[in-house]
Amino acid sequence: IQKNYFPWTLWGFLKTLFSQIWFLTGSIIVSILGIIFVKVNPFNQEKGRYWFHVAIARFSKSLIYIMGNVKKTIVNPLSENFQKPAIIICNHQSELDNFLMMMQYPKLILLTNDRVRSAPVSGAIARMADYYSASAGIENSLPAIEKKVEQGYSVVIFPEGTRSADGAVGRFHKGAFYLAEKLNLDILPVVIHGSGYTLSKNDILVKNGKITIQYLPRITPDDTKFGSGYRERAKSVRQYISREYEKLRARLEDISWFREQLFYNYIYKGPVLEWYMRVKVRLEKDYKPIHNLLPQKGRLLDLGCGYGFMSYMLHFAAGDRDILGIDYDEEKIGVAAHCFSRNTRIRFEYADVMKISLEKYDGIIMADMLHYLTPEQQSSLIEKCLLSLNENGVLLIRDGDKDLQEKHKGTELTEFFSTRLLHFNKTAETGLSFLSGSMITELADRHGFTCKRIDETKYTSNVIFVIQNQPRVS
Numbered sequence: 001i002q003k004n005y006f007p008w009t010l011w012g013f014l015k016t017l018f019s020q021i022w023f024l025t026g027s028i029i030v031s032i033l034g035i036i037f038v039k040v041n042p043f044n045q046e047k048g049r050y051w052f053h054v055a056i057a058r059f060s061k062s063l064i065y066i067m068g069n070v071k072k073t074i075v076n077p078l079s080e081n082f083q084k085p086a087i088i089i090c091n092h093q094s095e096l097d098n099f100l101m102m103m104q105y106p107k108l109i110l111l112t113n114d115r116v117r118s119a120p121v122s123g124a125i126a127r128m129a130d131y132y133s134a135s136a137g138i139e140n141s142l143p144a145i146e147k148k149v150e151q152g153y154s155v156v157i158f159p160e161g162t163r164s165a166d167g168a169v170g171r172f173h174k175g176a177f178y179l180a181e182k183l184n185l186d187i188l189p190v191v192i193h194g195s196g197y198t199l200s201k202n203d204i205l206v207k208n209g210k211i212t213i214q215y216l217p218r219i220t221p222d223d224t225k226f227g228s229g230y231r232e233r234a235k236s237v238r239q240y241i242s243r244e245y246e247k248l249r250a251r252l253e254d255i256s257w258f259r260e261q262l263f264y265n266y267i268y269k270g271p272v273l274e275w276y277m278r279v280k281v282r283l284e285k286d287y288k289p290i291h292n293l294l295p296q297k298g299r300l301l302d303l304g305c306g307y308g309f310m311s312y313m314l315h316f317a318a319g320d321r322d323i324l325g326i327d328y329d330e331e332k333i334g335v336a337a338h339c340f341s342r343n344t345r346i347r348f349e350y351a352d353v354m355k356i357s358l359e360k361y362d363g364i365i366m367a368d369m370l371h372y373l374t375p376e377q378q379s380s381l382i383e384k385c386l387l388s389l390n391e392n393g394v395l396l397i398r399d400g401d402k403d404l405q406e407k408h409k410g411t412e413l414t415e416f417f418s419t420r421l422l423h424f425n426k427t428a429e430t431g432l433s434f435l436s437g438s439m440i441t442e443l444a445d446r447h448g449f450t451c452k453r454i455d456e457t458k459y460t461s462n463v464i465f466v467i468q469n470q471p472r473v474s
Helices: 010-039 045-065 096-102 122-128 138-150 175-183 230-252 255-265 271-283 285-293 309-317 330-337 375-386 405-421 437-446
Strands: 071-075 086-090 108-112 154-157 186-193 210-215 298-303 321-327 346-350 361-367 389-400 450-454 462-468
Touching: 010 045, 010 122, 045 096, 045 122, 086 096, 086 175, 096 108, 096 186, 096 210, 108 138, 138 154, 138 175, 154 175, 175 186, 175 230, 186 230, 210 230, 255 271, 255 285, 255 309, 271 285, 271 309, 285 309, 285 389, 285 462, 298 309, 309 321, 309 346, 321 330, 330 346, 361 375, 375 389, 375 437, 437 450, 437 462
Parallel strands: 071 210, 086 154, 086 186, 108 154, 298 321, 298 361, 321 346, 361 389
Antiparallel strands: 186 210, 389 462, 450 462
16 A cells, blocks of 8 residues: 555456466567577578567567457557667556567567566567667667668667656656667657556556557657757657647546546455445446536545545546545545545545535535535535635535426435445434525525536436536626
8 A cells, every 4th residue: 555556356366467477488488489599590690580579579469468458559640660760769657568569560679777688588588689778878789779770670768767657757868869860760759558557667466457559750850840959859759758648648538547446446345335336436427427527626625525436536537636525424434535545635534514614625516415414504505615616616516406306206216225225324313305406506696606507317306516606607
């Protein structure tokens, strides 16, 4: 937990064990092929080394694709085929990144570190494949690399030098750009997304990830858009790859992307709670409707947060949010506060919402909690929340609207199962008091806030009211 590692399960152990066995077995086979093609080959050494690279590419592809729990996507809009040698620049998140690149094309040379080169089996493969050591210095390897380029090989370099723990693209070393300048080669930027979650830094647990490899247009030596010298290019290309990575993240990492991460936080907290969480999240559509209605950054308050399912999903989907979850059920708060993904940006407090004083927030959520209060308490709490919104702040209220009489029967039935049968939620002595949608609209009008009503349910009266602290458009 201190290292933010994911917990192990039997299925996770079996997946990891299978991939490790495949890696070790394949590495031994490839190293034997290396001895045959490179070490003891009495014939054409260059052709033998090429077939050794073919074996590495095939093995790398098998290792990536044998993990059926991991989805793979290659985005190659310009049909890059590596026929023309280039310096390939990639962001670095995981140990999988080497294999993701090696599987692309046989004639690729990697710059590796001493740890890889000194490993018993993979080190022998790296040496026989002419993978050069980054610690030896690019300038010292320049003549040998130039010879490989003349043979049609491209060079793959991870200029960050180390794997990023959080996915953010770090500072680039200048060696790759020095090499491109000296050899007059194109720079081929590649963005990798998702490998850091599938196999996190310093961890060996294989998770159900989604890996995307995106090729960007080549940068030719005479392209001055990224600067004229290798120092200037190192900075400009890093900014370029970082921007493209963030675009890819924004496109791929919708809130559903984080569903498995949430599930990992609630295993080993009891099978009933775990399956309740799984069903709840699916019924809530991964909390996507709530996420889309809230600001992407700022302070959020989740009143009646329960076990914290929604709070964590909102936190995962937008890391710039500072989220406070409050609930009157001390047991639920205890569960939420002891999830391994909790950090300084998400915290939970056990408190009575009617007695606490609220600070200023950019977003406040009251989801399925107002009906546990009396009508007087409901209106009082809503008013308190309205006064606690920053300018352009949003108050989201999701609850059963008793004005929708037919659909409200479905809401009452679900609450019966939740409170009376399964006892996931506790009620006060006064029981349940479902609110009237007209009351919420009147309160918003009284304070001069805009109020929008969203009703997308078929079988229940659960309606979302979006109340915003902004001037109305006349």
